[in-house]
Amino acid sequence: MATTSARLTLPAKLEATLIGGHPWVYRDQVPQGFSAPIGTMVEVRCGKFSAWALWDPSSALALRVYSRIAKPDVNWYRQRVSEAWQLRAGLRLQRTNAFRWIYGEGDGLPGIIVDHYAGLAVVVCDTPACDQIVDALVPLLVEVGGVSGVVRRRRGAAKEDRLERLWGAEPPATLVVEENGLRLRADLVAGQKTGLFLDHRENRATVERVSKDARVLNLFAYSGAFSLYALRGGAREVVSVDVAPGAAEDAAHNVRLNGFDESRHHFEVADVFDYLERARLAGERFDVIVCDPPSFARNNAHLDKALKAYVRVNAAGMKLAAPGALYAGASCTGRVTPHAFKQCLAESARRSQRRMQVVHESGQPVDHPELLGHPEGRYLKFVMGRLLPRA
Numbered sequence: 001m002a003t004t005s006a007r008l009t010l011p012a013k014l015e016a017t018l019i020g021g022h023p024w025v026y027r028d029q030v031p032q033g034f035s036a037p038i039g040t041m042v043e044v045r046c047g048k049f050s051a052w053a054l055w056d057p058s059s060a061l062a063l064r065v066y067s068r069i070a071k072p073d074v075n076w077y078r079q080r081v082s083e084a085w086q087l088r089a090g091l092r093l094q095r096t097n098a099f100r101w102i103y104g105e106g107d108g109l110p111g112i113i114v115d116h117y118a119g120l121a122v123v124v125c126d127t128p129a130c131d132q133i134v135d136a137l138v139p140l141l142v143e144v145g146g147v148s149g150v151v152r153r154r155r156g157a158a159k160e161d162r163l164e165r166l167w168g169a170e171p172p173a174t175l176v177v178e179e180n181g182l183r184l185r186a187d188l189v190a191g192q193k194t195g196l197f198l199d200h201r202e203n204r205a206t207v208e209r210v211s212k213d214a215r216v217l218n219l220f221a222y223s224g225a226f227s228l229y230a231l232r233g234g235a236r237e238v239v240s241v242d243v244a245p246g247a248a249e250d251a252a253h254n255v256r257l258n259g260f261d262e263s264r265h266h267f268e269v270a271d272v273f274d275y276l277e278r279a280r281l282a283g284e285r286f287d288v289i290v291c292d293p294p295s296f297a298r299n300n301a302h303l304d305k306a307l308k309a310y311v312r313v314n315a316a317g318m319k320l321a322a323p324g325a326l327y328a329g330a331s332c333t334g335r336v337t338p339h340a341f342k343q344c345l346a347e348s349a350r351r352s353q354r355r356m357q358v359v360h361e362s363g364q365p366v367d368h369p370e371l372l373g374h375p376e377g378r379y380l381k382f383v384m385g386r387l388l389p390r391a
Helices: 014-020 074-087 128-145 201-208 225-232 245-257 272-281 300-318 338-351
Strands: 005-009 025-026 041-046 049-055 059-065 098-103 112-117 120-125 149-153 163-168 176-181 182-187 214-221 236-244 266-267 287-293 319-333 352-362 381-389
Touching: 005 338, 014 041, 014 049, 041 059, 041 319, 059 319, 074 098, 074 128, 098 176, 112 128, 120 128, 128 149, 128 163, 128 182, 182 225, 182 245, 201 352, 214 225, 214 266, 214 272, 214 300, 225 236, 225 245, 236 245, 236 272, 245 266, 272 300, 287 300, 287 338, 300 319, 300 338, 319 352, 338 352
Parallel strands: 005 041, 120 149, 214 236, 214 287, 236 266, 287 319
Antiparallel strands: 025 059, 041 049, 049 059, 098 112, 112 120, 149 163, 176 182, 319 381, 352 381
16 A cells, blocks of 8 residues: 655645545645645545645656545555445345455545456556556455455556456456346456446336337447347347447357247347447337447547437437337446536437437446545436437
8 A cells, every 4th residue: 555645735626625635636726836646545635635645756647545534554445345245245145246345446446446247356557656656555455355266457458468467366257146036157368347337227228128029229239238128038049239340249149048049139240330320221120229339438528529420320220119118228438417418318219209208317336436526426327218210
């Protein structure tokens, strides 16, 4: 853990935001001339506010607030890890062994993600400033969660260097995990995120409940998790669409893993926009449609473009809806607010000559908690509605 320390007084204009619980201080908010080694725990003061924050001179996020009580030590980190483990207790009783164990700011450990895959802990850091904290966390993950191994996945690294063993046996590149009783293959080395998209667990269960006898379309399907839930829910046919050939192989493997009739599932390896146009011209219609695209904006400069992309893809998807179909649109773009996303869906419905009745709306599950005072922690939007002809 960070052993060096420093002191810093921040501009008074930040006091209300910091007291309100926001854990970030940006680089341009730090008084000029301050310097400390990366990973230093800085004692910051701002009016009546005081805390210990992690210093990162290489990032736009220069300070991440950790403790408002005292400089973090082993017992402080143990408490954060234990609190996070206890919050996920209900998940572990639901035939689920793949979940986000530590969600950075939401669990009081800014910049650090820990995902749990069938007894393995996979650590991801937003910044090298967290390196010393990871060293302190590894034995606590073993102590609290009884994991068999701890690995670190490095973003942007070459495939052969992406996974680093920190403790325990060398993990397999691919393993099978369980989610709500369904079995899925997780690729810890080459898979998206840390291997799977864990945040849609409850939304997939929602799709399962409405799929009985339905023809289901899963857009941006990846390895077919939404499709598996639809099949278990009794869908008569599921069509999965994704541009990645490897996703088709993984989805087919997952269908077989769960013993589903393979004739009920079809995977289209295609660009989603191209597929939607072909399907429209062919007169294809679906009773349940799920559209869960990747993030369309990495920063505010791309926000307007992202909103237009959401309107375009959802309008195209809605054109394939059978009368009274259920349409589920999702967004993982943090810079798009829930209200803005619903406005996108409203415009999509207008363009597709339909009206949409919202019947279900949700965000992130329990293992992705949002810290009050930190709205940036809320990124996931999932809106399901019934599509009807315009009246």
